[in-house]
Amino acid sequence: MNASPLTVAERASRVKLMIFDVDGVLTDGGLLFTAEGDTMKSFNSLDGHGLKLLREAGIVTAIITGRKSGIVQVRAQEIRINHLYQGVEDKRRAFADLLTATGVAREECGYMGDDWPDLAVMLQCGFAAAPANAHPEVISRAHWVSHARGGHGAARELCETILRAQNRYDALLAAACGA
Template sequence: MAIAPPTATERASRVKLMIFDVDGVLTDGGLLFTAEGDTMKGFNSMDGHGMKLLRQAGIETALITGRKSGIVAARAKEMNITHVYQGVQDKLQAFSDLLQQTGMSAQECGYMGDDWVDLAVMLKVGFAAAPANSHPEVIARAHWVSEARGGYGAAREVCDTLLRAQHKYEALLAAACSGEQRGLVG
């Protein structure tokens, strides 16, 4: 008798470390350049708040991105993300390093990516997620796809999905409604 593969919710319930790509996931993928050649990126505050909620619920977060940017370093610092890999040519190697650093298994990790460079990691983790506007090959291989586009709430959706799957969403919502989450901004 064949055993059905785990559902996305079952997979999400086991995530202890959620990893995010940056461009196209935490941003809309657009790159704005100043006349001096500096790059600017926009981040969604709800995505940031969702990532803070994950950490508050005991789920670690990390970033693995191909570009190197002071903007990403500043955003990661603001959000207290300690595992930040920038300028990465080989995301699978960065993922391997992250597993070694955290002591987690690949099956305890989730990854949200949007393009081919993310596939190698997405195929290794226990929970692979993608924004709605990801490349079709990424969507075809994801366990879960957001309704929102990258940079427009996709990361928040996956955070909420993890919190619900792990039965932590309602307690965090109740704390927010009672004012117990003061100062927790994205």
């Protein structure tokens, strides 16, 4: 007898390590350049707080991104991302390194990506997520797709989905309210 496929809630309830791409997921994907050639990115504060909530709930957070940016380093430190991989050409290799470093099984990992370079990792994780404006090939392979666009609350929506599936959302909200 074949087991039924896991529901989104079941997949989200198993997440112990949540990994995010940056451009198009934690940002809107736009790149602004100064006259000196420096890159600027805009991060959503709601998304950042969602990642902090995951950490408070005991979920390890990570970023795997193809670009290398001092801005991403600063943002990752600010919201206390556990593991940061930048300038990654082979996201599969970074993912394998991350699994070794954390001891978390692939089925207990989530990954939120928006474009083809993310697919190799998304397809190995137990919970693959995408923002609403991700490439159609990514959306078609994701277990869960946000209503929000990348850089505009998609990551926060995902974080809250995980926290609800793990029955941690209400306690974190109560703590924020001072209860």
